[in-house]
Amino acid sequence: MKQNERIIILGGGLNGLTLAYLLSKKNIETIILEASSRLGGRIQSIQGKLNTPLELGATWFSEKHPNLISLIQELDLKKYPQFSKGLSLFQTKSFEPAQEFYVPDSEAPSYRIVGGTQMLTDTLSRKISSENIHLNTKVNAIKQAGNQLIIKADNGLEYYADKAVLCIPPQLVVSQIQISPALPEDVLRILPEVQTWMAGAIKFVLEYEEPFWRQNGYSGMLFSHSGIVTEMYDHTNFEQNKFGFTGFLNAGAVSYPREVRKELVLKQLKELLGEQALNPSTYVDKIWIDEFISDGNQIIHRPHQNNGHPLLQKSYMNGKIYFSGTETAPAFAGYMEGAVIAALNTADKLLK
Numbered sequence: 001m002k003q004n005e006r007i008i009i010l011g012g013g014l015n016g017l018t019l020a021y022l023l024s025k026k027n028i029e030t031i032i033l034e035a036s037s038r039l040g041g042r043i044q045s046i047q048g049k050l051n052t053p054l055e056l057g058a059t060w061f062s063e064k065h066p067n068l069i070s071l072i073q074e075l076d077l078k079k080y081p082q083f084s085k086g087l088s089l090f091q092t093k094s095f096e097p098a099q100e101f102y103v104p105d106s107e108a109p110s111y112r113i114v115g116g117t118q119m120l121t122d123t124l125s126r127k128i129s130s131e132n133i134h135l136n137t138k139v140n141a142i143k144q145a146g147n148q149l150i151i152k153a154d155n156g157l158e159y160y161a162d163k164a165v166l167c168i169p170p171q172l173v174v175s176q177i178q179i180s181p182a183l184p185e186d187v188l189r190i191l192p193e194v195q196t197w198m199a200g201a202i203k204f205v206l207e208y209e210e211p212f213w214r215q216n217g218y219s220g221m222l223f224s225h226s227g228i229v230t231e232m233y234d235h236t237n238f239e240q241n242k243f244g245f246t247g248f249l250n251a252g253a254v255s256y257p258r259e260v261r262k263e264l265v266l267k268q269l270k271e272l273l274g275e276q277a278l279n280p281s282t283y284v285d286k287i288w289i290d291e292f293i294s295d296g297n298q299i300i301h302r303p304h305q306n307n308g309h310p311l312l313q314k315s316y317m318n319g320k321i322y323f324s325g326t327e328t329a330p331a332f333a334g335y336m337e338g339a340v341i342a343a344l345n346t347a348d349k350l351l352k
């Protein structure tokens with residue numbers, strides 16, 4: 001890359017932040033334009049009323065994710081295994097009692113980040129000069145003007161750049177950003193058909209004063225074919241002094257108001273784990289259908305459809321526009337590992 005080139009990163013999720021961090025290590029400053037009022041994208045940790053870190057977005061990773069684990073270590077963050085000891089439950093049918101099973105000790109563990117997944121994006125963001133991070137800046141146009149790009153945002157601001165990196169879900173590129181001259185036809189055809197991982201997912205979190213399920217011999221792990229909760233895990237913090245659950249609701253829950261979702265979740269848990277389930281300190285859920293994730297069209301995508309597509313590995317407009325973001329990664333696309341792999345690959349391309 002040439003000296004003093006101005007690189008603009010669209011999107012301040014794990015991918016955009018990791019890319020900015022990797023380039024900063026080579027003394028290359030970048031500017032991050034982030035549409036929403038917060039960084040992190042699909043990583044979002046909140047605090048319950050009792051200050052339990054609760055994950056509305058990405059939560060788990062494993063030893064199969066070495067690039068993510070290296071980044072976590074480099075940032076001096078710590079990981080800890082997901083709790084799975086005790087009786088786990090599987091509800092096959094609404095009219096049969098839940099089946100009970102134990103997760104074998106030999107099972108490879110999933111890990112969580114001590115303090116919450118957002119420690120990762122928060123720590124990365126602190127490595128980047130705050131004046132180079134522009135929130136509430138949703139990009140809606142990229143135009144080539146001579147040797148430069150003019151990048152326009154919804155808030156009326158315009159930025160000049162030599163290169164732009166699209167660290168956003170690829171399907172948003174066509175629906176949100178007018179690029180001129182237009183990207184090649186084959187790229188425009190593929191972009192709306194790149195599935196955004198977890199678009200439409202409904203994640204819930206619960207916080208309790210006491211880990212009553214552990215005290216009664218349960219792991220807190222639940223899989224269900226019959227209830228509103230389809231999948232659930234113990235969400236106790238690393239220090240083991242804050243307690244709760246996190247998991248997913250079935251897709252039909254999208255049509256209920258939050259109060260009804262909460263009522264149905266608590267009813268299901270009361271039947272399985274006892275009366276104490278009815279008194280959480282915190283219940284929050286999040287339906288991941290916002291404009292920052294998917295373009296709202298009704299096309300049904302297969303999971304990971306067109307993720308890591310060869311057309312997403314190329315640069316466009318004579319090396320001025322790059323695709324990044326977890327959905328572009330050739331391996332583990334959609335996951336945090338994919339976001340880190342894509343950032344490493346994009347940094348390599350930019351540094352050439």
Ligand SMILES: Cc1cc2nc3c(=O)[nH]c(=O)nc-3n(C[C@H](O)[C@H](O)[C@H](O)COP(=O)(O)OP(=O)(O)OC[C@H]3O[C@@H](n4cnc5c(N)ncnc54)[C@H](O)[C@@H]3O)c2cc1C
Nearest residue numbers: 011013014015035041042058059060139292326334335336
């Ligand atoms: C409910 C849920 C659970 C998940 N669980 C796991 C898990 O357990 N393990 C795991 O590995 N992964 C999990 N994931 C996936 C993981 O969150 C993603 O792989 C990762 O966070 C993606 O990072 P990214 O930077 O590529 O994209 P994103 O996080 O989507 O970041 C893109 C950013 O771009 C911004 N943006 C969008 N449009 C524009 C625009 N026009 N202009 C400027 N900015 C824009 C967005 O606001 C966003 O901040 C989960 C995701 C969800 C939603």
